[in-house]
Amino acid sequence: MKKTNFYSIHQKLGAKIVDFAGFQMPVLYSSIINEHKAVRSSVGVFDVSHMGEVYIRGDKALDLIQHITVNDASALYDGRVQYSAMCYPDGGIVDDLLVYRVSEKEYLLVVNASNKDKDVAWMKENNKFGAQIDDESDEYSLLAVQGPNSKATVQKICDKNIDLEYYHFFKAKIAGVDAIVSRTGYTGELGYEIYFKGNEQAAIALWDSLFEAGKEFNIQPVGLGARDSLRLEMGMCLYGNDIDQTTNPLEAGLGWITKLKKENFIAKDVLVKAKEEGLKRKLVGMVSEEKTFPRHGYDLSLEGKVIGKVTSGTVSPILDKPIAMGYVPSELSAEGSKVNFLIRGKEFPATVVKFPFVKKG
Amino acid sequence: MNFPKELKYTTDHEWLKVEGNVGYIGITDFAQGELGDVVFIDIASDLQEVAKGSSFGTIEAVKTVSDMFAPVSGKVLEVNPKLGDEPQLLNSDPYGEGWIIKIEISDLSEAASLMDAAAYEAQLGH
Numbered sequence A: 001m002k003k004t005n006f007y008s009i010h011q012k013l014g015a016k017i018v019d020f021a022g023f024q025m026p027v028l029y030s031s032i033i034n035e036h037k038a039v040r041s042s043v044g045v046f047d048v049s050h051m052g053e054v055y056i057r058g059d060k061a062l063d064l065i066q067h068i069t070v071n072d073a074s075a076l077y078d079g080r081v082q083y084s085a086m087c088y089p090d091g092g093i094v095d096d097l098l099v100y101r102v103s104e105k106e107y108l109l110v111v112n113a114s115n116k117d118k119d120v121a122w123m124k125e126n127n128k129f130g131a132q133i134d135d136e137s138d139e140y141s142l143l144a145v146q147g148p149n150s151k152a153t154v155q156k157i158c159d160k161n162i163d164l165e166y167y168h169f170f171k172a173k174i175a176g177v178d179a180i181v182s183r184t185g186y187t188g189e190l191g192y193e194i195y196f197k198g199n200e201q202a203a204i205a206l207w208d209s210l211f212e213a214g215k216e217f218n219i220q221p222v223g224l225g226a227r228d229s230l231r232l233e234m235g236m237c238l239y240g241n242d243i244d245q246t247t248n249p250l251e252a253g254l255g256w257i258t259k260l261k262k263e264n265f266i267a268k269d270v271l272v273k274a275k276e277e278g279l280k281r282k283l284v285g286m287v288s289e290e291k292t293f294p295r296h297g298y299d300l301s302l303e304g305k306v307i308g309k310v311t312s313g314t315v316s317p318i319l320d321k322p323i324a325m326g327y328v329p330s331e332l333s334a335e336g337s338k339v340n341f342l343i344r345g346k347e348f349p350a351t352v353v354k355f356p357f358v359k360k361g
Numbered sequence B: 001m002n003f004p005k006e007l008k009y010t011t012d013h014e015w016l017k018v019e020g021n022v023g024y025i026g027i028t029d030f031a032q033g034e035l036g037d038v039v040f041i042d043i044a045s046d047l048q049e050v051a052k053g054s055s056f057g058t059i060e061a062v063k064t065v066s067d068m069f070a071p072v073s074g075k076v077l078e079v080n081p082k083l084g085d086e087p088q089l090l091n092s093d094p095y096g097e098g099w100i101i102k103i104e105i106s107d108l109s110e111a112a113s114l115m116d117a118a119a120y121e122a123q124l125g126h
Helices: A007-012 A032-041 A061-068 A113-125 A150-156 A200-213 A224-233 A268-277 B029-035 B108-112 B117-124
Strands: A016-020 A023-028 A044-047 A052-057 A081-087 A093-103 A106-111 A132-135 A140-146 A169-174 A177-182 A191-197 A281-287 A299-302 A305-315 A322-329 A338-343 A346-353 B014-019 B022-027 B038-042 B055-061 B065-069 B074-079 B101-105
Touching: A007 A023, A007 A200, A023 A224, A032 A044, A032 A224, A044 A200, A044 A224, A052 A061, A052 A113, A061 A106, A061 A113, A093 A113, A106 A113, A113 A132, A140 A150, A140 A200, A150 A191, A150 A200, A169 A200, A177 A200, A191 A200, A224 A305, A224 A322, A305 A338, A322 A338, A322 A346, B014 B108, B022 B029, B101 B108
Parallel strands: none
Antiparallel strands: A016 A023, A044 A140, A052 A106, A052 A132, A081 A093, A093 A106, A140 A191, A169 A177, A177 A191, A281 A322, A281 A346, A299 A305, A299 A338, A305 A322, A338 A346, B014 B022, B022 B101, B038 B055, B055 B065, B074 B101
8 A cells, every 4th residue: 555755744733544546545534524615715735646647758749648638638738737638448437637838858747646557558559650658657646735725725835826827837936845836736727737756755745844834724634535525516527426437528527528520539429429429427516404414426316217317425424415427318417307316225415506516605 | 642541442443432321422533533624424313223233424624534433332312412513622622622422331341351551553554
C-alpha cells in the first residue's frame, strides 16, 4: 500500500485512514459534514496526491491525445486545461481526465488513481504516433485548496498574482516550491490545485505554509468522504460509480465534452450512431423529501418495476435531504419526472432535478 | 475510545444499560466512530417489541447505513424523542443523550450473558 508525502500529517491529525486505489488515504479527519461545510463556507485542503500525472511529449503529442480523448484538445493553448474522457472502441469509458497544455509539445494528463495503470497501458497501446508517454505520478504531490477563501489563502504564499480564470493554470512558486497552480477542483467552489515535486519534508513544509496562510479563515483538512459529497452536490461524475466501461459519455451527460465533429477519435463512429439513434438512458439527478438515503447500487423503480440504478447517493450536507445520481430510461429523464428509490424493499418517491443539486451564487 | 464499565455489550456494537428490569440500548463509541456523521435514525413508529439479535431499525450515516440489533428481548417503552431532531447525539454522546430505545427486559438472564466492557474491548483488538 502506497502512502503520500502527507501521510504522517494525516496520522498526526487523527484522520481515519482507508485503503483507496492502492493508497492509504484520509477519508475524514473529524466529520464529513463539518469538512464539507468548511469548503462551502471558507476553505479546505485535500491531499489528492494519489491522482495520476502522465505527460505526453513530443511533436506527435497532440495527435495521440486527439486520438484517445473525446474532447478537442486542439482548442487548448498554453496554460489552458480541459475536462475530457478516454473511451474504448465500443464507447465505454476508460477514464475521465484533465488535459493541461504546457506547451505545443508537452501536455499533462491527470487521471484517476484507481485507473492510472490501466490508462497508461491504454495510452501506450494506442500510441501509433510515437509520442513520448511519461508516467510521473510517483513524483508528484497534489493538494486541492477549495472554497471561497482559497484565493486569499493561496495568494499569500504564491509569487505570482493568481487571477486565474476557471480551467487555466500557470507555473509559479508556492511557499518557494516550483508548482503548477491550476484553477480547477471537484467541489464546485472557487479553488486551486497545486501540483509539485519533492520529498516528504518539502511537502510537509508546503502544507504547513498553506495552513499558516489560511489560519485567519479557519482552514481545514478535508478527507475523501467530503470530497465525494461535495462533488455529488455538484452532480459531477465519479469514475467507478457514475461512469465506467459500461456507460458512454453521451448518456452520462458528458455530451458537452464529446466533440463528435472532431475529425476522428476512438469510439467516434459508435458515439455518432448512438446519438443518431437516440439515447436509451440518461444519467440524472434525483432528490427526495424522505429521510431514508439512496446509496450506490440501489435500484430505482416505477410502478413496482425496476427501471434503473442509483450510481451515487448520500445526504446532501447543504440541502439536508437525500440526493442521488443514477441512470433512468430517457423518457423519465426530464426535470420533474417521478421515480422511486427502492430501499430495503420499500419505495421512496423521488423527483428528477437538474444538476447541480446545490446552486452556487 | 470509551467503554463504560457499568454497561453490557454485543458483538454488533450495541450497549445495554440495565436499571431493574428496564434496559436502555444504544451504540458504542467504536460504532459511532466507524459510522461517522449520523443523519437519521429509522425506527418503525409502531415498534412494540424487540427480539434478541434481531434488527429493530437502521442508522443512516453520511457514508453508510447500518442495522441496529437488540441485545436482549423486551417490550419497547420509549424511542429517544431527541433523536428525531438531533441524530448526531449518537456521535457526540453515544452512552448518554444518544441512547436509542428504552425497553422492559423480558428475561434478565439474557442481559447477564452479554459481554462486559473488558471483554468487548478485547474483541475489538484494543
